[in-house]
Amino acid sequence: MRAAFILCVACIGPAFAADRMLLLDPEVGRVTLGGEGQYWIDPTGSAGIDQVAGPNNIGWRPTSAGMVHRLRPGKALWLRFTLGETDDSQRWWLEVPYSAVDRVTVYAADSASRWIERTAGDTLAVASWPVPHRHPVLPLALTPGSSQEFFVRIENTVSFSAPLVFTSERELLRQEQRTALFLGIYFGLVALSVVLAAATGVWLRDAVFGWYGLAVSLMGLSQAAVTGVAGLHLWPTNPWWNNVSVVALPIAAVAVLLSFLSALVSLPQRSKRLHLLFSVLSAVCLAVAALVLVAEPGMRMRLMVPTVLIAVVSGIAVLAWAAMRGDRHAGWLLMGMLPMGIGASLPMARALGLLSVGFWTTNGMLLGIAVDLPILLMVLGLRAQDRVENTRRIHRFQRIDPATGLVNAQVFQARLARLIARSTRLKQESLVLLIDVVNAEQIRRDFDRRAAEELPLRVASRLLSFAREIDTVARLSEHRFGVLVEGPLVRQEALGTGAKVIARCLMPFEGKPLDWVPQVRVAQGFLPGAGEAQLVVDKLGAMLAMAPADSRRAVFTLGA
Secondary structure: OHHHHHHHHHHHOOOOOHHHEEEEOOOOOEEEOOOOOEEEEEOOOOOOHHHHHOOOOOOOEEOOOOOOEOOOOOOEEEEEEEEEEOOOOOOEEEEOOOOOOOEEEEEEEOOOOOEEEEEEOOOOOHHHOOOOOOOOEEEEOOOOOOEEEEEEEEEOOOOEOOOOEEEEHHHHHHHHHHHHHHHHHHHHHHHHHHHHHHHHHHHHOOHHHHHHHHHHHHHHHHHHHHHOHHHHHOOOOOHHHHHHHHHHHHHHHHHHHHHHHHHHOOHHHHOHHHHHHHHHHHHHHHHHHHHHHHOOHHHHHHHHHHHHHHHHHHHHHHHHHHHHOOOOOHHHHHHHHHHHHHHHHHHHHHHOOOOOOOHHHHHHHHHHHHHHHHHHHHHHHHHHHHHHHHHHHHHHHOOEOOOOOOEOHHHHHHHHHHHHHHHHHHOOOEEEEEEEEOOHHHHHHHOOHHHHHHHHHHHHHHHHHHOOOOOEEEEOOOOEEEEEEOOOOOHHHHOOHHHHHHHHHHOOOOOOOOOOOOOEEEEEEEEOOOOOHHHHHHHHHHHHHHOOOOOOOOEEEOOO
16 A cells, blocks of 8 residues: 555656655654654745745755754745555644643645645643643644655744654554643642642641742743643633743742752851852842743743753752752752752753754753652652651750659649549559758869769659659759659558658769768658649648758658
8 A cells, every 4th residue: 555655656747756755654653753854944034835836946955853943033944745645544733742842833735726724832822722721732634645745833932852753643642641641740740749749748747848839839830831741721812921921930030949959958057158149049040030031932941041041050060069068958958859850951951952852852850850759759759857856855955854864843743733633543552751861062062063063863763763654753943842642642652752752862873982871851742632733742841941951851741
């Protein structure tokens, strides 16, 4: 069939050279224009289809795969090629896989030799395209057994290097299903990251998570604009914003990213000068993003490329600086930023005309961000864990004495009140003790200040070894401790508790002189029956305060 068709076309005449014809086979499904076509750049952009297609002295040149055409506002790229199809089992489409192209128009003559044109591009509302899509997809009218010559006119403010791909309807559907899966995973990851950041930020009241959520949102919108998803679904009727968002959103995203990185590595605390420089750079990026909105189309890319490049390099440099100074998360952040930086360089190189449009130049930034997002989430998770642990530690410090690890007076008071209520309800006796260390000043005189400071810590250790697991030992002040002994207790046996505490404290300490021992006085009272919690503590404290300094009595029992 293919050979017969080529022979038929060759016999038609020299107007359709067989060596330049591209045969579309449904079994192949996808064909890219290589050397089968010709191109011409209109320096004024004023030539129409009749002038280009008619007899003229246009210097057509052969096309080749991967060509980069240097365009600017006022110029137009023309391509011509001849197509044929082996059968009509599939419809065929011209696909230009570059969503940021300004305008693409396909011309084909009908049976009456009238030119039929179909146009798409981001200077037009996506909703008005012949086939609304992420990038221009234009239908081709072909007749089996005959060839058809097509002309394509392309306008773009920067260089154009996207291939012209001829795709069957079945292959187009298959490609879209694969792309939808890939983009769905990516944008799902973006949405999940934003939701987790927002929830965690509110829970921890940490602004870093807010910066992260905003940065990821803008990066997601940037990729939606670059891939054409935003033009198709978010602003299909706004061609101006569809055209400018491809440039403005990435600049705004890197501006917020700088603020996020600065907060994440605690740059204000590490270096105020560097933090100020980063803040100025972020503000400059936002100013450039605003300037892009009013700049001439030809200037937009010239503004974006150096701005994004400087911002990304600065972010990587600061992360490396923080890592060298011991930031525990900077290394992971640097690992995540590197693929994003490499991915960002590919579309910028394409915009500068250094690389042609392809998978990596189109999706490099998207893949870099996809690698970066899990790493950032992991770092934020570690940060959240640290913050929760720090908060828990702070709350513990509000309840315990940092030097001894014992609960403080506030917790002791609350537990005493509950012990009184429990003893009353169960009709059983419990015991509360206040213990004062009375020879701390003598230890200071006989030994030194450090020995006097160590003495209460040793007392705390002895009290913990004396108490049962169900009892409470607290440090109420520098030289006063409290013990709650849970009931039920036998009064006659419990009366000896104070003496046991004194005996335990008087035991020599290993590695210390024999006269380096704490001398303590104990005031004890049975519960219930001594009043409310604060009244009990006041009564016991008053008993200890009224004891003469030279008294040899060491145990005082409330009510005895």
